[in-house]
Amino acid sequence: MPEAKTWIAFVLICLGMALTPGPNMLYVVSRSISQGRWAGVVSLIGTAAGFIVYLVCASLGITALLMAAPIAYDVLRFGGALYLGWLAWHAIKPGAAAPFQVRDLPKDSPRKLIAMGFLTNLLNPKAAMLYLSLLPQFIHPEHGHVLTQSLALGLSQILVSMTVNGTICFAAGTIAAFLSARPGFALIQRWLMATVLGGLALRMATEARGR
Template sequence: MLTTAQTLGFLLAALVLTATPGPDNLMVLSVGMSQGRKPGIAFGLGCALGCLSHTLLAVVGVSALVASSPTAFTLLTWAGGAYLVWLGIKALRHAGAVRLDAAAGGSPSLKALFFKGLLANAINPKVVLFFLSFLPQFVVAERGEVGLQMGLLGLIFTAQAAVLFGLLGYFSGGIGAWLLRRPRVGPWLDRLAGTVFVALGLRMMTSR
């Protein structure tokens, strides 16, 4: 099971990472801005629940590595840390380059939007790699039950993502208008995201 410190530390990191600009929350923002609150919420909940598939892959893959090859697990943490650092550097180098595009076309049903968000997240290979690199940082191997720990962490991540994406879908109209009136805010949000990714990647590479 998870300790209180372990849970709170992971939840704080998850909230920061979910709130910073990325493909999922920008898509939720775009759908909410163009189609309204309910479509934005439906799409956001779909994106959040897509994290469950990545959790399953992380649990199966990392648990197998821990059981069969400590060396392979070490290599995975180094590769994951390097990937996070690369994401951070990319965000820092291209701060302010992200552009919000309103979704075009008709108005699909809420169910269709939910499954569209679910699929968009579930088939994203970058999110798979992110989960494989992010979840193990908060696993305490000495406590045993690595798979259970990662599964619980994945559920926590999914739950907080559902709350944040749901709120983003609801308030996306006002948020989108506020950001568009303040073009200087975007680069600073990108820099914050980049700094978080670099810090997590370096921590992962130096703590294992």
């Protein structure tokens, strides 16, 4: 098992990432507002399945393979940075929609909601970077079995993400109503989102390669 201080540091980072608007949050919020809270919860199950795929891959050693190959790591890093930069631009471009803006979306079945949530997270560069570059930094072979540490940290991250986004599912309607009645807050929200995403993109593009 990871040391307590290592686990706490990892959980705090995961909490900060979960609170940062990204593909998962945008998808879950849009479904919660357009199709109801339980549609958002069902969509959340799909995103959890995506995290589990990353966790299994990381635990089985694919992380080590990618981290040992500079080209593969850099492709993932710059690709993720470009994607986050694209999201930041779309948050502030003229006519852009805020995450909590009400949208008219088709009513999808639970199976489709789960499948779309799964694909959204599987293609989420933030999730990929978390498991392929961040998670290995918190695993120390001298503190126990690497597989056990990977599973403990990965499951903790999934729990944090599901808790944050699950809470947002049930509050999305209230937040959307609040922002729609206050256009100034919606504008601030969009710029705040763009700033956070842009900062993440810049950091991802310029960070030093992990071990």
